[in-house]
Amino acid sequence: MEQTNFAAPGFPSTPFLSVDAGTMDRNLTAMAKRAATAGVSLRPHVKTHKVPQIAQRQLELGAVGLTVATLGEAEVFADAGCTDLFLAYPLWVTPARAARIKSLAGRAALRIGVDSVEGARELGQAVAGSAVQVMVEVDSGHHRSGCRPDDAGAVAQAALDNGLAVAGVFTFPGHGYGPGKRGPAAEQEAAALSAAVASLAAVGVDADTVSGGSTPTAADADASVLNEIRPGVYVFNDSQQVELGTCGWEAVALTAVGTVVSSTGRNVIVDAGSKVLGADQPAWATGGGRILGMPDARITALSEHHATVAVPDSVPLPRRGDILQLVPNHVCAAVNLAEELVVVRDGAPAGTWAVAARGRNS
């Protein structure tokens, strides 16, 4: 991306999140092409960006619909005109939620994840008469939500018995987030989904949609088993993806723009802390994030409004007032802290996008 003067008129005071529109568009186009080449549908997870304008671009580039994590996110994207939504979460359906689901199902094709016989029954009873379809979630090794693949048929049967159509099966191979893990995780994903498809077939249900694929595992997704992928992070990428080898620095589209406010020796303090970057830091990470254009620098500590950056001897020490671009470890967490994203095109400020679904956790 072009060098940007973030002190120029048109940019807000630091710290803020900035998106390089050109880099983002290359990321969107590359994933759309990868899915098309592999012959799988792309249903991007919009929890990463929470921005209707970006979702619109994803749909223009061929996405079959969107994936969301919460009912609140689904409502924001339905309000923005999206007509095909998959809520990939085993909701507890209270009467209040049932009313919201029925309303949503009246204006968008709506799929909802279930991972237990009880969950399928409860959902069916709560939204009886609506057009909600079920996707059965299976655990492929991440050990979070999801039933055992062999139990997927029983869950599907419970959905059918309670008046819900079954669209297919899905999993999230989140255990692919680790050095050297994405290949094995993609294999386990395919094995779990195959077993789930067989389990559905055993009760006479054809799994039309077989869905998987995080950003790290998307490249290894087995198109002989999966016919849909749901990556989210690829739109922006982040330090985790670079450190995992999923992408290079040139594919990082979002940074936290911060100013150096203090320094001691080779350590400088930047005004973008954990309230801007988020505090995610897996054990294998090199620190609290990275610095764009300074690959050997390390964020050795993050407090709420301070990033402590250890600057290697090989580069000039930034001075008070210098602006740095920090790359969050986990971009989904950083975006969810911000009200807006500052858009940069060809090095110049180009308006903002509201993070419309920020904080919509319920």
Place this chain on the structure above:
Amino acid sequence: MEQTNFAAPGFPSTPFLSVDAGTMDRNLTAMAKRAATAGVSLRPHVKTHKVPQIAQRQLELGAVGLTVATLGEAEVFADAGCTDLFLAYPLWVTPARAARIKSLAGRAALRIGVDSVEGARELGQAVAGSAVQVMVEVDSGHHRSGCRPDDAGAVAQAALDNGLAVAGVFTFPGHGYGPGKRGPAAEQEAAALSAAVASLAAVGVDADTVSGGSTPTAADADASVLNEIRPGVYVFNDSQQVELGTCGWEAVALTAVGTVVSSTGRNVIVDAGSKVLGADQPAWATGGGRILGMPDARITALSEHHATVAVPDSVPLPRRGDILQLVPNHVCAAVNLAEELVVVRDGAPAGTWAVAARGRNS
């Protein structure tokens, strides 16, 4: 606190942040009494709660003013009527920020932190003619911002030379956040502040205000040196404070209310993940937070919308639909994710407080 039925009418859908007003008021009263007994002023850090109604209560109980981390926070609390603010951060003062500082100094007594000769000179030149006062920040061992205590006099002199009055010196003993560290950190805090006071005296400046004191170190603050403390977290407390031994569970006033949505064996999945609790997890923490009333349970993994809770054999396994109260590791981070806090009084819903300064990072 009384048992609360969070599924009752008047509560929103989970996940949400809830504050027990009675517990909070006991925390506020206890810290006010502790400061009064020690003979030190209390200037609470409002970055923890970001709520004007809570700041008002702190002032009613005798706080001399408020501490804030950013200019945006200062503006929110000035708008809410606070007339005495300390911005404890070494700002980089752009022309846009200088205009905001001058406006703020016209409606509130305003102190701003500086930690370098350059910073003092730049601030003085930028806000010439305003009534801003300087507090010199010194490093007492946390190694974040702050000059060496022996350099404090030179920083104060630079402030005076550039037309700014000097109110005193301050430090943040953040290295007290660790098991067994708060006593030694409080000692280093007192030593650093003593040296800073001497350094100011050497250039003929009397440090009226000598300010320190985080929540963990407040109890050990040396009132023979300090005359002001700035704790923040004590209003709500959190898992970190309990695990550090600063308080007991009965003093935890804020929880993330979540619903069990899935389970496998003795693991249950709750719908309050890192987008509700925050992802802070120091190396010494037992997990991603704790569960109120279930001290032996552990949050073994946190993803954005899932907390994985390992439930010990000694307690009944929560079922799908059961509501749990999760205690964040770091309450400041959790509050900064929420638009509002749901208030509970005597076990019943009692309205909401807007997190008015949420996301005001600049």
